Amino acid sequence: MPSTSRRRAHIAMAGIPAVSHVLPSLDIIRELVARGHRVTYANDPAVSALIEPTGAELVPCTSGLPVADNDWPADPIAAMGLFLDDAVQALPQLRAAYDDDPADLYLYDIGAYAARALAESQDRPLLQLSPTFVAWDGYDQDVAAQLRQLPGADAYRERFARWLSGCGASTTDVDAFSGPPARALALISRAMQPHAEKVDSRRVTFVGPCFDADGDGGWTRPEDAENVLLISLGSAYTRQPEFYRQCLAAFGDLPGWHVVLQIGSYTDPRELGSIPPHVDMHSWVPQRAILAQADAFVTHAGMGGCGEGLLAGVPMIAVPQAAEQFMNADRLVELGVARRIDTADATAGALRAALEELTTDPDVARRSAQLRAGARAEGGTQRAADLVESMLP
16 A cells, blocks of 8 residues: 655656666556655656656656667676766766755666765765665675776776766765665565675665566467467567577477567567467567466576566576576576576577476476565565655655
8 A cells, every 4th residue: 555654755766778677666666656756767768668657757867878789898897887987977967857856865776876976965865776686795705806807997996986086976985886885675586696695684675576566467378378488588688580490499389388489679580480370479578467377488587587487486498698697597597496508508409308397397386386475475566665765854
């Protein structure tokens, strides 16, 4: 139920225009609007169609991140430099919008550095919304220290320090500013968090995936489908025609199975040849609605897809494409609900064998049900909105 215990507040969210970073928090924004708060959302107009249905007011803040063509550099320092560049050009835009209309509380995505600088300069409370795993005690030694040894790292840190010294932020140490925030909500299941036992619970609360209450609707399972398989590599790394051809060969004639294949916007359907009659192919599908009625899921193991799969309680074939997806895939395997098959090894035979193993193993079914219950018990949207309101002045 909407909260009536607090005054109407101005809550500002700042994000980046990567779909995988926008979707996880949208229902929290929708819920805060429903509770009567004024919510503004600073992001690139390219994602306005995702944000505006929540009822939040879009604050245009153009981004230079290469999300439209997914042209990210392979070098991690170069990629980190892009986020710093984006923060430098975003901060004046945020100041123009919020210096005369400050928020009572700022929410920000992990990639939206400028929002932290703005909130600190205004001495306003700040809460990070993380769509992926968070740092743990020892993360600096396990991960960050290795990054600092890479070529270009010193120059990047020097540039970051120069920006911090003049941007108005009260935190001017690079490691402190880019490290764990004072307060964060992790919008993932705790089961997906590496070294979860080492995460500081005073700083971070796992609320689980946050999805709208109506998200399970919008798709009807065919009456003749004994089983349903969803295949989706998300929104970014979808230029994989050979992989889709292998999927069609693996599952297109599998007795009793209806297959929904999402190919994204980067693959020409004509590259895939003849589509079997029991395969529905689309550039975009209502993924969660299908998963609610599915029996298995082929996923790239992005954190959003992992969360949706765990909430649905379906076994998964993880085919990681980039970044943390490889770690996520391994974690799903450790949890006992998935098989990992790298793209180069994703032959029709390997894919089909993995599906048969996963869907006939009673231990996989048991673990999937346990993890589904655990993810739903973390509180999701309602708990997240309660915690956001608890930080209001």
